[in-house]
Amino acid sequence: MIGAIAANTFRETVRDRVLYAILIFAALATLAGVVFGSLSADQDVRVLEDLGLFTITTFGGVIAIFLGTNLVFKEIDRRTIFLIVTKPINRWEFVTGKFFGLALCVFVTNFAMGLFFQLVIWFQTGNFNSALPMLGSLSLIYLELLLVIAIATFFSTFATPLMSMIFTCGLWLVGHLSFSFELLAALARKNDSIATEKLALFLQYVMPDLAKLTTVRGDMMDARYPSADLLGYVIAYILAYLVILLSLSTIIAERREFN
Amino acid sequence: MTEAVIEVQGLVKDHFSNFLRKRFRALDGLNLKVEKGESFGLLGPNGAGKTTTQKLLLGMLKPTEGSIRVLGKSPGDKEALAKIGFLPENPYFYAYLSASEFLDFFAQLFDMNKNDRKARTKELLELVSLSEAGNRPIRKFSKGMMQRLGIAQALINDPELVFLDEPNSGLDPIGRRDIRNIMLMLKEQGKTIFFNSHMLPDVRDICDQVGVLHRGKMVGQGRVEDICRSGTYKELEDYFMDLINSSEEKYRQSGNATPYHIEREGAQQK
Ligand SMILES: Nc1ncnc2c1ncn2[C@@H]1O[C@H](COP(=O)(O)OP(=O)(O)OP(=O)(O)O)[C@@H](O)[C@H]1O
Numbered sequence: 266m267i268g269a270i271a272a273n274t275f276r277e278t279v280r281d282r283v284l285y286a287i288l289i290f291a292a293l294a295t296l297a298g299v300v301f302g303s304l305s306a307d308q309d310v311r312v313l314e315d316l317g318l319f320t321i322t323t324f325g326g327v328i329a330i331f332l333g334t335n336l337v338f339k340e341i342d343r344r345t346i347f348l349i350v351t352k353p354i355n356r357w358e359f360v361t362g363k364f365f366g367l368a369l370c371v372f373v374t375n376f377a378m379g380l381f382f383q384l385v386i387w388f389q390t391g392n393f394n395s396a397l398p399m400l401g402s403l404s405l406i407y408l409e410l411l412l413v414i415a416i417a418t419f420f421s422t423f424a425t426p427l428m429s430m431i432f433t434c435g436l437w438l439v440g441h442l443s444f445s446f447e448l449l450a451a452l453a454r455k456n457d458s459i460a461t462e463k464l465a466l467f468l469q470y471v472m473p474d475l476a477k478l479t480t481v482r483g484d485m486m487d488a489r490y491p492s493a494d495l496l497g498y499v500i501a502y503i504l505a506y507l508v509i510l511l512s513l514s515t516i517i518a519e520r521r522e523f524n
Numbered sequence: 525m526t527e528a529v530i531e532v533q534g535l536v537k538d539h540f541s542n543f544l545r546k547r548f549r550a551l552d553g554l555n556l557k558v559e560k561g562e563s564f565g566l567l568g569p570n571g572a573g574k575t576t577t578q579k580l581l582l583g584m585l586k587p588t589e590g591s592i593r594v595l596g597k598s599p600g601d602k603e604a605l606a607k608i609g610f611l612p613e614n615p616y617f618y619a620y621l622s623a624s625e626f627l628d629f630f631a632q633l634f635d636m637n638k639n640d641r642k643a644r645t646k647e648l649l650e651l652v653s654l655s656e657a658g659n660r661p662i663r664k665f666s667k668g669m670m671q672r673l674g675i676a677q678a679l680i681n682d683p684e685l686v687f688l689d690e691p692n693s694g695l696d697p698i699g700r701r702d703i704r705n706i707m708l709m710l711k712e713q714g715k716t717i718f719f720n721s722h723m724l725p726d727v728r729d730i731c732d733q734v735g736v737l738h739r740g741k742m743v744g745q746g747r748v749e750d751i752c753r754s755g756t757y758k759e760l761e762d763y764f765m766d767l768i769n770s771s772e773e774k775y776r777q778s779g780n781a782t783p784y785h786i787e788r789e790g791a792q793q794k
C-alpha cells in the first residue's frame with residue numbers, strides 16, 4: 266500500500282516539468298559558482314566545494330518545498346483524495362506513502378546534482394580527491410532535506426501551498442539559526458526575564474535544530490570524520506523529528522472531512 | 525433479500541461556513557434502508573443534499589447526528605471499503621498517468637497481484653470502451669472519457685456495493701446508454717447500487733427504489749414500479765415535479781421557518 270502510493274507520488278514528481286526547470290537552474294548555478302570561484306585569487310578548491318554544496322542544498326530544498334507543499338494539498342484541491350480515502354487504506358499509509366514518494370525523488374535529484382558537481386570539480390582539478398567527503402556531505406544534506414520534506418508534507422495537509430511554503434522556509438531557516446535561541450536565553454537571563462528565558466529555551470527545544478548536522482558536515486569536508494555517537498545522534502534526531510511530523514500529519518488527515 | 529446493506533437513521537448534517545461558523549443544515553433527519561441487490565436512486569434538485577448523503581455513507585464527512593451502517597459497519601470502515609466502489613461527482617484523476625496506469629494504481633490499493641491487476645485493467649477498459657485510449661495520458665481525456673474511466677475505477681475491486689454520484693452526467697447519448705447498460709449488468713450480478721442522478725428516464729430503467737430529497741429532507745420515497753403503476757404518474761418526472769412543488773409550497777408557507785436554512789440562495793440554484 267505505502268509502496269503503491271510512494272511509487273505513484275514518485276511518478277507524479279518526476280513527470281512534473283517544474284522539477285526539471287529547477288534542476289536546470291541548479292546546474293547553471295553550480296557552473297556559475299565554479300566560474301566565479303576559479304576567478305578568485307587563491308583558487309581554493311574548498312571554497313568551490315562549499316559553494317557547490319550550498320547550491321545543492323538550496324536547490325534540493327527548493328524542490329522539497331515546492332513539491333512537498335503541493336503534495337497532499339493537490340490531492341485535496343483536485344479532489345483525487347476522494348478516491349483515496351474511499352479505498353481500504355489507512356490515513357497513515359497515505360501520508361507515509363506520499364512522504365516516501367517525494368523522498369525518493371529528492372534522493373535521486375540530490376545525488377544527481379552531487380554527481381554533476383563532482384564532474385565539474387574533476388574537470389577543474391583533474392582528480393576525485395574530494396569524492397568521499399562529498400558523498401558523506403551529500404548524505405547529510407539528504408537527511409536535512411528529509412526534514413524539509415516532512416515539514417512541507419505536514420503543512421500541506423491543512424494549509425495552502427503558499428502558506429506552507431512560507432512556514433516551511435521559515436522553519437528550515439530557524440533550524441539553521443538555532444543558536445539564536447541560546448543567545449536570546451542568555452540575554453533574558455542577564456535581564457532577569459525568566460519568562461522570556463523559558464520561552465527561548467522552549468523554542469530551542471521544539472524547533473528543528475540543524476546546527477550539529479551542519480557542523481558535522483563542515484568537519485567532513487575537512488576530512489575530520491565524526492564519532493559514531495555524534496553521527497548516531499544527528500541521524501536519530503532527524504528520524505525522531507520525521508516520525509513526529511508524519512504522526513501529526515496523520516492525525517490531521519484522520520480528523521478532517523473531505524469536501 | 526432482507527439483509528440491509530445500507531441503513532441510515534435520523535441522519536443530520538450541518539455544514540459550517542468557515543468564518544462566521546454559520547450553520548447550514550444540508551441534511552435533516554434522513555432515514556434510509558437499501559437491501560442487498562437493490563438499486564436505489566437518490567433524486568433531488570441541485571443542492572438538495574445528494575452528494576452530502578453519499579459522502580456521509582462513505583465516511584468522508586462525519587454526521588452531526590444519527591446513525592449509519594454500511595455493509596454492517598460504520599462508514600469508512602476498511603473492511604467495508606474493500607467491498608465498495610465509488611464514483612465521485614465530476615471526477616478528476618491524476619493527469620500525469622495513463623488510463624491503464626491509473627487503474628493499476630487503484631488495483632494496488634486493493635492489494636491485487638500483478639497478473640490480476642493486468643487482467644482486470646484490460647477487462648474494465650474494454651467494458652467502458654476505452655481500450656484504445658488505455659495508454660494515453662488522462663490529461664488528454666474528454667469529459668465523457670473521464671466519466672467512463674471513473675466508472676471503471678469504481679469497479680476495480682469487483683465491489684458488492686457501488687456508490688455512483690451522477691454517473692450519467694456529461695455523457696453523449698451513446699455514453700449514457702453504455703453506462704446504463706453497465707449498471708443493469710451490475711444489477712444482474714446482484715450488486716447493490718446507490719446512485720444520485722438527474723436523468724430520470726435512466727433512473728426508471730435501473731432503480732428498484734427511489735428517494736426524493738429536497739432541502740435536506742426526504743420528501744418522497746417508494747418503489748419505482750409502484751410509483752409508475754399507480755396511474756397517478758405516467759413518468760417518474762411527474763412524480764418528481766409534484767413532490768418538489770408541493771414541498772417547496774410548504775416551505776414557503778412556513779415562512780422560512782426552518783431556522784437553519786440561512787443561505788437560501790445556495791440551496792436553490794435551480
Ligand atoms: N462544505 C460545505 N460547506 C457549506 N455548505 C455546503 C458544503 N458542502 C455542501 N454544502 C451545501 O449543502 C447543500 C447540499 O449540497 P450537495 O452537494 O449535497 O447537493 P447535491 O444534492 O449533490 O446537488 P447537485 O445536484 O448540484 O450535485 C448545498 O446547499 C450546498 O451548498
Ligand SMILES: [Mg+2]
Pocket residue numbers: 574575576613689720
Ligand atoms: Mg451532487
